[in-house]
Amino acid sequence: MIQPTERFYEADAYRTAASSVITAVLPQAGGGGRVALAGTVFYPEGGGQPADRGTLTLPDGARLSVLDVHEKEGVVWHTVDALPAAAVPGAPVEEAIDWAWRFDKMQQHTGEHILSGTLHRLFGAENVGFHIGAGAVRMDASVPLSPAQLRQAETEANRFVWQDLPVQVSYPSREALAYMTYRSSKEIAGQVRIVTIPGADACACCGTHTATTGQVGLIKIAAAERYKGGMRLAVLCGARALAEVQAMQARQGEIVAELSAKPAETANAVRRVHAELAALKYAQYGLCTQLFDALAATVAPGQDAVFTVPGLDPDGLHRLAVRLTEATEGLCAALTPSGTGCGYCLARRGGDVRPLTRALNAACGGRGGGKPGICQGSCAAAPEEAARFLRSHTVE
Numbered sequence: 001m002i003q004p005t006e007r008f009y010e011a012d013a014y015r016t017a018a019s020s021v022i023t024a025v026l027p028q029a030g031g032g033g034r035v036a037l038a039g040t041v042f043y044p045e046g047g048g049q050p051a052d053r054g055t056l057t058l059p060d061g062a063r064l065s066v067l068d069v070h071e072k073e074g075v076v077w078h079t080v081d082a083l084p085a086a087a088v089p090g091a092p093v094e095e096a097i098d099w100a101w102r103f104d105k106m107q108q109h110t111g112e113h114i115l116s117g118t119l120h121r122l123f124g125a126e127n128v129g130f131h132i133g134a135g136a137v138r139m140d141a142s143v144p145l146s147p148a149q150l151r152q153a154e155t156e157a158n159r160f161v162w163q164d165l166p167v168q169v170s171y172p173s174r175e176a177l178a179y180m181t182y183r184s185s186k187e188i189a190g191q192v193r194i195v196t197i198p199g200a201d202a203c204a205c206c207g208t209h210t211a212t213t214g215q216v217g218l219i220k221i222a223a224a225e226r227y228k229g230g231m232r233l234a235v236l237c238g239a240r241a242l243a244e245v246q247a248m249q250a251r252q253g254e255i256v257a258e259l260s261a262k263p264a265e266t267a268n269a270v271r272r273v274h275a276e277l278a279a280l281k282y283a284q285y286g287l288c289t290q291l292f293d294a295l296a297a298t299v300a301p302g303q304d305a306v307f308t309v310p311g312l313d314p315d316g317l318h319r320l321a322v323r324l325t326e327a328t329e330g331l332c333a334a335l336t337p338s339g340t341g342c343g344y345c346l347a348r349r350g351g352d353v354r355p356l357t358r359a360l361n362a363a364c365g366g367r368g369g370g371k372p373g374i375c376q377g378s379c380a381a382a383p384e385e386a387a388r389f390l391r392s393h394t395v396e
């Protein structure tokens with residue numbers, strides 16, 4: 001029986017270092033292993049919060065990297081990258097956590113409490129899932145929420161941040177708990193730890209939190225989608241929210257430069273560009289129709305018709321080939337330069353162009369196919385080269 005680990009982070013989430021003693025060691029095949037300590041500042045993964053990272057230093061100066069931390073039956077196990085001979089039960093260690101990593105989790109976790117409590121109070125939403133990932137914090141709410149409701153909750157949650165309220169931890173008796181209202185994801189055996197943010201939230205939680213709401217900085221709902229009858233939210237707090245705003249500003253800077261528009265006018269500028277593009281497409285369609293008619297007029301019935309027109313998309317190639325079949329029963333080919341090769345559409349009224357298409361693909365490194373009367377694709381040869389090949393292979 002290994003002695004349970006004293007959890008220093010429960011009493012003081014700001015404690016970054018501690019001296020303790022190894023109580024058990026579990027070597028792993030291939031090096032490294034797991035170490036249990038009498039007391040720890042390392043938070044083990046749980047309640048949606050990832051495990052801490054950091055180091056354990058032995059008396060001889062050997063420093064072990066803590067890669068992961070898990071709790072099992074009251075014992076906190078630290079997964080380390082190496083297990084020197086000096087790492088034995090009874091050996092003293094100096095613990096140090098990666099504080100930047102931890103404080104980020106505290107900001108996200110406390111922000112989640114404030115937002116969950118606010119969504120619950122305003123709209124009766126239960127928090128049915130929570131995970132602090134590498135990107136955004138994933139939060140699942142039990143009821144559908146409109147964009148307006150999410151905006152209202154986000155604003156309200158940030159008001160609690162501005163008030164810089166204390167984040168209180170308490171261990172009420174069973175009797176006192178019976179009269180308390182608090183959020184809880186499951187029935188908890190033994191001592192219940194209640195985290196209270198006055199007016200905003202009360203929740204049974206074993207995680208680490210900031211001392212006051214002000215340290216959360218900013219609570220931003222970055223994305224929301226319908227999920228299992230409720231909502232899945234992507235939430236960013238503190239430094240993560242600031243980094244996202246900075247990234248958004250950089251993206252906006254690029255868009256503003258591309259559109260030559262003021263930041264507040266980008267949506268109108270995009271609408272204008274779309275309208276211009278639609279008008280150009282309309283004009284181009286008409287010009288192509290006239291061009292295709294003119295090309296078809298130069299073809300005598302029964303003659304082969306092979307034409308190269310730059311700038312055609314697959315639809316344009318198809319239209320030209322079909323238009324040519326109205327003028328002749330010979331081979332009709334529409335070609336257009338594309339990259340280092342060309343796009344093609346082959347057609348023959350009442351015929352089968354599939355053998356010719358296969359021959360073109362084989363000879364010119366192409367790919368494509370279709371129905372007997374019309375085939376479409378692209379090949380590695382330039383249009384002139386493809387045209388030469390087609391003119392010399394016009395057997396049925």
Ligand SMILES: [Zn+2]
Nearest residue numbers: 109195205207
């Ligand atoms: Zn918590």
